[in-house]
Amino acid sequence: MSIGIFDSGIGGLTVFKEIAKAFPKADIYYLGDTARVPYGNKSKETIIRYSIECADFLVKNFDVDILVVACNTASSHALDILKKYLQIPVIGVVIPGAEMAVKTTKNKKVGVIGTIATIRSNAYKEAIERLDKDIELYQKACPLFVPLVEEGMIDNQIAKLVIKEYLQEIIDKGIDTLILGCTHYPLLKDTIKNIYPDISIVDSSQNIVSHIKNLKINTEENSIKHIYITDESPAFEKLKNLLVPEGKTEKIELSQICNL
Amino acid sequence: MSIGIFDSGIGGLTVFKEIAKAFPKADIYYLGDTARVPYGNKSKETIIRYSIECADFLVKNFDVDILVVACNTASSHALDILKKYLQIPVIGVVIPGAEMAVKTTKNKKVGVIGTIATIRSNAYKEAIERLDKDIELYQKACPLFVPLVEEGMIDNQIAKLVIKEYLQEIIDKGIDTLILGCTHYPLLKDTIKNIYPDISIVDSSQNIVSHIKNLKINTEENSIKHIYITDESPAFEKLKNLLVPEGKTEKIELSQICNL
Structure with a gap:
């Protein structure tokens, strides 16, 4: 194949x-x-x-x-x-990510992060609504994540601060699952996991x-x-x-x- | 006019x-x-x-x-x-910036920061060489500065850390003058000035x-x-x-x- x-x-x-x-x-x-x-x-x-x-x-x-x-x-x-x-x-990448998030969440509160364009498109919102209407989705655009990854800054102090700056707001909504809605973001996965160990992180690739x-x-x-x-x-x-x-x-x- | x-x-x-x-x-x-x-x-x-x-x-x-x-x-x-x-x-913007840097520097050590494309083009290097062959120019691409400015992060802790991450290396070369070689960067000027008060900052606009x-x-x-x-x-x-x-x-x- x-x-x-x-x-x-x-x-x-x-x-x-x-x-x-x-x-x-x-x-x-x-x-x-x-x-x-x-x-x-x-x-x-x-x-x-x-x-x-x-x-x-x-x-x-x-x-x-x-x-x-x-x-x-x-x-x-x-x-x-x-x-x-x-x-x-x-x-x-959208449907596999949405499907996995729906399977993963226990409290039906899911976050999705992506570029401004992806978040504005509401693609994940629509895909998740089709799968389970009861899920509350919290979206957040993270425009600094792509340049951070492309600069190789994936686990330094800057990366950690930027992650907290963007994510704390949707973490505070009580989400238990976070979709990485941009193919650059899996490189930040370990650092996100270290900061928020209780959140299940969904990477569409899997x-x-x-x-x-x-x-x-x-x-x-x-x-x-x-x-x-x-x-x-x-x-x-x-x-x-x-x-x-x-x-x-x-x-x-x-x-x-x-x-x- | x-x-x-x-x-x-x-x-x-x-x-x-x-x-x-x-x-x-x-x-x-x-x-x-x-x-x-x-x-x-x-x-x-x-x-x-x-x-x-x-x-x-x-x-x-x-x-x-x-x-x-x-x-x-x-x-x-x-x-x-x-x-x-x-x-x-x-x-x-290049020639006005280069001219002003040449007039400003006292120790003939100048830094220029810009996007990857600007730094790779060597436009400032060539402009400064034409004006004064004795000037040592230190160039540094700062790809995170544009997204930082576009996110409005111009004076928070993240901005300060990113500025130090990029600039310390050329500051350590002994530059006394720094050209902002990107039109987004003047928005970071005050924060750069606070961190490195002894450096003269050249903004082409003037x-x-x-x-x-x-x-x-x-x-x-x-x-x-x-x-x-x-x-x-x-x-x-x-x-x-x-x-x-x-x-x-x-x-x-x-x-x-x-x-x-």
């Missing part, structure tokens, strides 16, 4: 890491559209066009059997269209792995792990070596994926 | 503020290309195209007498072309005002202060109210400035 993963940038490498751990012999191809990151401030039409271009690159070049959309913005805006457009299973397992496709291939990026990104090497050191990286031109 | 100012985003409002303070009766028109921010990760060709589009919007709609490029990336890559393309004086004064154009007009943005930006309102509360804001469509 080969698995295609795309993200607007490099945060999706946290998803790559979990999938590679679960399916070590699978071929995994990752596309990070670093030239056009972030998608969060683009219009819905543009996000859909970019997402189709990313999907096309992975399907046409590597004939992937499954597509994972490891980007909250693309998952929120383009997933349904990608599912109709492609002949293969397409898995986003449930994405279950979704892939449920497809019951033979995952043994040639163990290829390839990463494509559309532009050099200052933070890329650092994150890549931390998360997917075994991956082979190649920079491609935007014109290789862009139809315009 | 009417003055046009453009920036890739909202940081240039710090420049707007200083110009409006110096020329309260001038008409000032600001364009923040918030739909396409940041320019720093785009190719040189794209930055030039965007800059020409921004300049055209201001010149064609408001017949501005002077254009201020309040964006370090556009100043580094597109200033010479804009000067040739337009019939009016064009002032960037020297931009001198450049405009040198042009000796009559600045008295109708005191119009208009701000145009190409997309809603979560941080815009906050910064706008802090810096240019008197400005009237209008969102325009990207298609109104984009030629493609």
Whole structure:
């Protein structure tokens, strides 16, 4: 089996890491559209066009059997269209995260954190309401988390202060479960866990792995792990070596994926 | 006199503020290309195209007498072309900042801080070398400063820790002068000054005002202060109210400035 993963940038490498751990012999191809990151401030039409271009690159070049959309913005805006457009299973990050939170919470009070765009989209709110109307959801945008992670500040004093600054407010609402609604955030998971040990932290990747397992496709291939990026990104090497050191990286031109 | 100012985003409002303070009766028109921010990760060709589009919007709609490029990336890559393309004086942020640092430093050790793109471009390094070859320049990219400012965290404990994390290294080199090489950074100026009271801080805006004064154009007009943005930006309102509360804001469509 080969698995295609795309993200607007490099945060999706946290998803790559979990999938590679679960399916070590699978071929995994990752596309990070670093030239056009972030998608969060683009219009819905543009996000859909970019997402189709990313999907096309992975399907046409590597004939992937499954597509994972490891980007909250693309998952929120383009997933349904990608599912109709492609002949293969397409898995986003929002529904697996929402499902897992609903299963995990005991007091039905859940928090979700993400970028401003993700929180404004209400994607998690709608997904959770569809699963369980009784859950109280508290949302909080954490715009400093992505630059912190990209700076490698994941457990220093600054990271701890920023985490408390953003999270205390929703912790005080009594949540017992927190969804990491951005693929960069799993890198802050241990530090969040240390500060708030009683909170269950939901990282969509784990449930994405279950979704892939449920497809019951033979995952043994040639163990290829390839990463494509559309532009050099200052933070890329650092994150890549931390998360997917075994991956082979190649920079491609935007014109290789862009139809315009 | 009417003055046009453009920036890739909202940081240039710090420049707007200083110009409006110096020329309260001038008409000032600001364009923040918030739909396409940041320019720093785009190719040189794209930055030039965007800059020409921004300049055209201001010149064609408001017949501005002077254009201020309040964006370090556009100043580094597109200033010479804009000067040739337009019939009016064009002032960037890099040269005024470099000039002022050269005048300010006593020990000829200068620091410059900016985004990763600005520091990588070496624009300040080249400008300072042209002015004084004996100056030792220490550069440091501070990627967390823009999100901090956009979050309004300009003087809390997090801001102070991040400032020390980034600046201590170049302070230890013995610099006596520090150039704020990003238009967001003047909002951190007081906090930097409190932590490092002996360092002279250079904010290009002040020297931009001198450049405009040198042009000796009559600045008295109708005191119009208009701000145009190409997309809603979560941080815009906050910064706008802090810096240019008197400005009237209008969102325009990207298609109104984009030629493609």
